[in-house]
Amino acid sequence: MSDSEERQDTPEKADEEQVGSTEEDRPVSRTSQGKKKKAKPHRGPPSPTPDQLADLEKNFLLDCIAVDTICKDYSHSQPKMGPAIPPxxxxxxxxxxxxxxxxxxxxxxxxxxxxxxxxxxDGPVIDRFIESGAGYRYLHARNAAPRAAKAGHSADQVDGHGQFMSDARPNFGYHGHFGYRRNTPWLRQMPSPFGVDPRSPTH
Known part of the structure; x- marks a missing residue:
């Protein structure tokens, strides 16, 4: 083989060797290895507990009710010194x-x-009412009281729809505890098309 032929083969072989080396040396991604990315740590404040959320909602609703009552009481007088939002x-x-x-x-x-x-x-008169008036004294005394002594702790106003079916009681009909399974002639003959489970009483 002549020197010219060896020189022609040399660049091709060099390219093949270079391509093979790049494929072997190429870093393998984490996803190809089957590794999952680590979850980022939660950097926000901790989530409040259900009891803390209930207290916050209760205090907020009671404050809204109290402020609404104060505004309505002072809405019939002049000057109107019971604004819901301080000036x-x-x-x-x-x-x-x-x-x-x-x-x-x-x-x-x-x-x-x-x-x-x-x-x-709004002027100094409204400021004095907001800072030391009757409405302020009422709200401050109510919110500063212990948890059990807070005024206006009506469960109906605080929970609202959260009380739906919270204290459900069994409703016994004319046919007894499980009478709804025997309240028609057809159900008396066949309480269930899949057969009667002996673990569930039918009357």
Whole structure:
């Protein structure tokens, strides 16, 4: 074999060797090996227990009922000092604290008499009612009471449809405990087309 023929065969052999080496050295994926990906850890807060969810729902519903009662009571008087939502006071808003730290804003607040906490957009009378009025005292005393002493713990208002069939009792008819299986002449002759199970009484 001449040198020219050997030179022609050499590149082809080199390509075959290179292709074979790449297939052998190629990394095998995890899915091809049958391994499953590990589940990512749960990074959120822990899920509340059913008892905690029941307490949260109970307190929320009772607060809504109490606030609704207060609003209806004060809706017949002027000024209407029983709003369901407290009026907005920007100086108590943590998202705009940086704005009230400016010197120019301090000067404006002193000129307008709002430098000592200020009042809400509804005025100081509504603020006093929200912070120390009769409705506030009622809600605060009720929510600060122990769990068993909280006022308005009506199960009908708190659970609602959750009580459906929760205390179901057996309904005995005229034909006895299992009379529904013998309440027609046809069922008296053949209680079941699949035969009668001796473990289940039919009368």
């Amino acid at each position: 907005y006071n920007s100086q108590n808003d943590k998202h705009v604290k940086a704005y009230f730290r400016r010197e120019a804003v301090d000067v404006t607040l002193r000129e307008t008499g709002q430098d000592k906490g200020g009042c809400s957009i």
